[in-house]
Amino acid sequence: MDNSVNGKTVAITGGFGSLGLATAQFLVARGARVALIGRGAAPGGDALPTALKDAVCLGGVDLVDAEAARKALAHAGEALGGLLDALVNIAGAFRWETIADGDASTWDLMFDLNVKTALNASKAALPQLVARGAGRIVNIGAGAGQKAGLGMGAYSASKAGVARLTEALAEELKDKGVTVNAILPSIIDTPQNRADMPDADFTRWVQGEEIAAVIAFLISSDARAVTGAAIAVNGRV
Template sequence: MKGKVVVITGALGALGQVVAAEAMSQGAQVAGIDHAAAQGSSGGDRLEIGGVDLSDPVAAGKAIDAAVAQFGRLDALVNIAGGFAFETVADGSSKTWERMYALNVLTALNASRAAIPHLTKSGAGRIINIGAIGALQAAAGMGPYAASKAGVHRLTESLAAELKGRVTVNAVLPSTIDTPANRAGMPNADFSKWVTPRELANVILFLASEAASGVTGALIPVSGRV
């Protein structure tokens, strides 16, 4: 990843922070975009762009342009921004479905669309999305989340076909990620079976690397020890 410029959405979250740190440890310059306010750690090879609603295409475009203005190029986009909701169809709200679509599909769509011209110029452009194993066969209560992540899967495949030969587009499909929020929400689970952020980051950065030049349109399960 040495010399590469990587944009990470959702960069201030548990997974985003690990991917950013690992990318920088491999020599990349990283622009982190997040809905939360920037934490003031910009400088050198790191740029933080906070307060961005990526479900708004104009805001997404401005954030991507700011990253390119800072570093002069863009080689990889990692779409981590997203959200989760557990709600049954019978007892739930259409608003939840709309929110999941906005957080998981529109954020990836808008960031990708804004990044495509820059990634094409790179000559080795990469887009890596975050899908979900739980979207392959949805359990009860997982409808809104699984439907939106299935949308990410289809977006990945379609965009890979559109950009074949110019930009690779892939998705990683994690099972439960071992984060503080997930531990708090499922305190009785066996955390040792979950995939760690670092394990997931390793797969993401492989897909962003030169070594993955022949991989596109792939939906790669990263299931830990489940």
């Protein structure tokens, strides 16, 4: 067992999605205890992988609402024994839309679901993470946040916002023992992405477990000197 995350308590937003579940299973296999937070209904026991039978599941949480985020993170900490060691912000969404044919409301939506969720969850978790003295926040950004492609203006801008949030919060917390980092995946191999791009070479995409491994490193004591970083995890894309 990897003792670097053994015994750590971790809240994962977007916890019911493909990457959230992959991350939770990876961490639990190494001795962590997890709370999964999602906007949809919490999956029943039979719907979760066996490895996550003891996970705390908090469904129906709208992280765009700061008060809902505060309650959810407080509940997660209490359910896991008192204080969180780490927060992993996976909650988010993607929309493909050209600027010429699109609408400004899509930009609002992307900032709500990608930036505000991470902002509210992070702010809600801060008292616990600071109290730990060695708290960790890991945000899921995107490679597209560094350069927008066709139809990705709103999404890319919001993921650039996640990167700036990461940097700003890392500066705020660097003297309090809390690190804040971002992972920038390329295309993640998920059922949804396979359905959207059926002719792609899936073997080139990054696997959820590969991203989870980087997350595990960033929440470990080995990464105590890493903060404000944006780490590309590209597979072979």
